[in-house]
Amino acid sequence: MLSIDRSIIDAIVAHARRDHPDEACGVVAGPAGSDTPTRHIPMENAARSMTFYEFDSMEQLRLWREMDDRDEEPVVIYHSHTATEAYPSRTDISFAGEPGAHYLLVSTREPDTEEIRSFRIVDGVVTEEPVRIVDAAVDPHAVQSYMFGQSPATVDYECSGR
């Protein structure tokens, strides 16, 4: 099961909506071994495509090093599908190279609702898992201002419950 704070899910969804109809992608890092996603890092989709995403290799190197320095790991790797359901494609499965990560998919095909699903992808085998969205003890005002803040030009949103 993936347990993730609502504020982080909201930030991921906002990122996916903002980049729609292109696919959006990113990472939620967390302390190594904790299985707890705490730090949302929206990544650039270097492919800038409606059907493909790819981390910029240099941005990825910087982030992976930073996580190493902070004793973090990529707890969640997310991307959006913008015209299809939130299920890993063959392409997603062939690329999935972080056996410890939760692969979170968001579908933005419906304008008013998001479909959010999470998967483990290990050795080409996809296993869906439940997603538990937690309303953690974050500053309610921060969340509210975020919720009603319309679409910000950039999302550099860190969960204050960290």
Added chain:
Amino acid sequence: MAIEVRIPTILRSYTGGAKVVEGAGDTLADLLTDLDARHAGLKARLVTDAGALHRFVNVYVNDEDVRFLGALDAKLNDGDSVTILPAVAGGAFGFAAAAAIAQHGAVGARAARR
């Protein structure tokens, strides 16, 4: 000549769990051959049968992506640090085929947009 090589989680089964190993070689290809002698199978995960660097991995020499340094021909020097990371990529392309697999009791979490 020692070159430090950082191994990603997914390939640590080849290095006995080690996160960092050392190897030698004048080029990336030489280094991978050298590593494969001690960590059998590692090279095949990085290099295709056709002898090119695999699309699913990123390899860096110090702070550079080797795709800009000549890929497997990239020159190495003593003290260089090589980092291997899984490329993070994917997308809806190929969705139709996956949809057939998806029909088995999937539990999705739907979050109403707020």
